[in-house]
Amino acid sequence: MDGLAAQLTETELEYLQKHPDVISIRPDRKLQIQTTYSYKFLGLNAARENGWYQAGFGSGAxxxxxxxxxxxxxxxxxxxxxxxxxxxxxxxxxxxxxxxxxxxxxxxxxx
Structure with missing residues (x-):
């Protein structure tokens, strides 16, 4: 499967939609956060003093x-x-x- 992401003008979009090698085009969607519960769910403290913060959020794990x-x-x-x-x-x-x-x-x- 090949794909790409691009910012297109209306003219470019129309051209690609008609191109025989193009199967589908989908617009990018902005998603909204669904929860702010993750820290509590994972048993993490969101404060700067906690181990998760001090460990760089898993960097180098x-x-x-x-x-x-x-x-x-x-x-x-x-x-x-x-x-x-x-x-x-x-x-x-x-x-x-x-x-x-x-x-x-x-x-x-x-x-």
């Missing part, structure tokens, strides 16, 4: 995902433009059945 079908050659695991592996990461990249530790990089840090 290491997130673990159990994926029983990692395909390291997939472009999804390309580490181009990724920062270095966080120094606090103490894990190792372990090889296993059909997975060589040389497949690890700055995005796929353990498997």
């Amino acid at each position: 290491i997130i673990g995902v159990l994926d029983t079908g990692v395909w390291p050659e997939s472009p999804s695991f390309n580490d181009h433009d990724m920062p270095p592996v966080p120094k606090k990461w103490k894990g190792i990249c372990q090889s296993g059945k059909a997975f060589n530790s040389s497949n690890c990089n700055r995005k796929l840090i353990d498997a």
